[in-house]
Each structure stands twice: as C-alpha cells, then as structure tokens.
Amino acid sequence: MIVWIFIIVAHFAMRRQTKHEQRDPAAFRAWFYPVSNWVAAAA
Structure with a gap:
C-alpha cells in the first residue's frame, strides 16, 4: 500500500510540474484525474 x-x-507532483508545459494531450492521459487518485488513496 x-x-x-x-x-x-x-x-x-508530476502533473503539477508539467501543468504549464506544452505537450500532446494524448501523451499522458489518466482517466478521471484527479478524482481517481483521491479514490485510490482513500481505498
């Protein structure tokens, strides 16, 4: 865990760092971000 x-x-942390950079939207896509992270942490 x-x-x-x-x-x-x-x-x-990575999302916060790369938030202001220009990148391909499909390069790093996480479903339901940031809700999925909080749900996973709570589980």
Whole structure:
C-alpha cells in the first residue's frame, strides 16, 4: 500500500510540474484525474 501511495504522490507532483508545459494531450492521459487518485488513496 505504501508503494501505491508513493505512486499517487508522484503522479500529483508530476502533473503539477508539467501543468504549464506544452505537450500532446494524448501523451499522458489518466482517466478521471484527479478524482481517481483521491479514490485510490482513500481505498
């Protein structure tokens, strides 16, 4: 479970870093972001 929590935290950090960069919208797509991260963390 700790590994999954670190993955979720890393995903949030990566999204925050790359938020202002120009990139292909299909390059990194996560379904239901950020709701899916919070649901996974709560589970």
